Amino acid sequence: MGWWNQTSLDDFILQGLFDDSFSHFCLFLLIMLVFLTAVSGNSLTILLICVEPRLHTPMYFLLSQLSLMDLMHVSTTIPKMTINYISGKKSISFMGCATQHFLYLSLGGAECLLLALMSYDRYVAICHPLRYMVLMNRKVGVMMTVMTWLSAAVNSLIHTAILMSFPFCGSRIIHHFYCELPAVFKLVCGDIAVYEKTVYISSIVLLLLPIILVLTSYGLILHSVIQMRSVGSKSNAFAKCSSHLIVVSLWYGAGIFSYMRPRSQRTPLQDKVGSVFYSIITPTLNPLIYTLRNKDVAKALKKILRRDLVT
8 A cells, every 4th residue: 555655646747848048948938818808708708798688598508508518618727837837847737637637637528518508599499490599498497507517527527536546657747738538548657548438439439428418419500501592591591600610620629639549659748739729729719709790799798898988
């Protein structure tokens, strides 16, 4: 038991993204700017949806949950990376690493499921507009959200408990800027071939099955749009879907790149690039995409700005 404590409960070392060079310091400042943009953009989206009555619909309720997930996602990884870089200390405790792993995996899984459910919401709105408030009422939206959060949390808890129960040894250096699953895998001493297969199956469930639902929903939407006679109706339908399609492409594309590749084909640099994209870049772009391309959100923002200027 003492050996297990020594090899498994000691601190880990996060290699991070940057060194002490001036060019990396500039990259660090850029990441900080992106981080602040992500925090302010997602916080603003949540605020707009909460205070604007016209946005109190299932579609925007799901969007507020997406923004909350993105806000929590960047807050799970970037602050610790920032503290380590500024202080010069790269360590993270065993429990800190386990907590970070649980949070990022929960939020990533929840976002995969939520984006699929949002595609169903678009399908109902376009293909069954008269029944929208029946099929997608507030109760259904809340149930979807609760199911999304709980399913992802349970999946993450199981994977975190299993991964952190393996013996860790060697240098204990994580070649990453946070405790991501593929990076922590490389520090395990024992045989994890069976568990790797389990992770791969879990990735299929959380990535490919939602993608199938998204493709099915948009296939039905496309079929319905083709049958529309009005050009205005067609353009309106495409406008409702375009923002979501962009976000879906960015998120699932990065997720497949990071988790569906065989371990033998992974490199630390590729893992870092993929993680930066879906843990920093995508949460920053999501509110910008929805705000700039969504007329209702843009109107709500202008309304609040006018109200503040008047007062």
